[in-house]
Amino acid sequence: GAVVSQHPSRVICKSGTSVKIECRSLDFQATTMFWYRQFPKQSLMLMATSNEGSKATYEQGVEKDKFLINHASLTLSTLTVTSAHPEDSSFYICSATGGGTYNEQFFGPGTRLTVL
Amino acid sequence: GEDVEQSLFLSVREGDSSVINCTYTDSSSTYLYWYKQEPGAGLQLLTYIFSNMDMKQDQRLTVLLNKKDKHLSLRIADTQTGDSAIYFCAEYGSGNTGKLIFGQGTTLQVKP
Numbered sequence: 001g002a003v004v005s006q007h008p009s010r011v012i013c014k015s016g017t018s019v020k021i022e023c024r025s026l027d028f029q030a031t032t033m034f035w036y037r038q039f040p041k042q043s044l045m046l047m048a049t050s051n052e053g054s055k056a057t058y059e060q061g062v063e064k065d066k067f068l069i070n071h072a073s074l075t076l077s078t079l080t081v082t083s084a085h086p087e088d089s090s091f092y093i094c095s096a097t098g099g100g101t102y103n104e105q106f107f108g109p110g111t112r113l114t115v116l
Numbered sequence: 117g118e119d120v121e122q123s124l125f126l127s128v129r130e131g132d133s134s135v136i137n138c139t140y141t142d143s144s145s146t147y148l149y150w151y152k153q154e155p156g157a158g159l160q161l162l163t164y165i166f167s168n169m170d171m172k173q174d175q176r177l178t179v180l181l182n183k184k185d186k187h188l189s190l191r192i193a194d195t196q197t198g199d200s201a202i203y204f205c206a207e208y209g210s211g212n213t214g215k216l217i218f219g220q221g222t223t224l225q226v227k228p
Binding site: 004006032034041042043044046049093095097102103104105106107108109110112 | 146147149151156157158159160161164166204208213214215216218219220221223
């Protein structure tokens, strides 16, 4: 149980376009979902916290108009990278809580975004 | 502020034990976690320890917690090449924000 999926796993786009990444909790209702960004050989950087039906809470330094988060249901959150630029190229990982016994976060497999 | 620190790299031979260390600053977290990340993948919860425990063993994994020194370690017995990955320790920060604070990650290299 407690599986989180992400789609797509890998995306390549042109500079200036927008990309949407989906995060789904497959077998539980996620009370909260989180979006992280990870640079090569670095730890995870929390971008925003998302609760169903309410606006996401962004971390300091993360542009909310650049990284649009929608959490429309208890099993789906989306991250849209708007007007993507090469510096947005990264590994984006989502996680969700609500499906565990020890308040653990369950992570998706990640999405590799490459902006040309 | 809240901080979790780990050494960046550990290399062991197959069959040896690996010990990955972590220090943290916030002592209010109820649980502390170890996650494993294989190349190009998300994070997999390996194990956790409740904050009022000193030790937890789960097959080849042993977690030790020293609350006085705010030190957490993960021991992997009989390390295999499949254990090669990045290991993150994590705890929740204070204030009930639900945010996990991660260490920098320790890259474990297992040599045959």
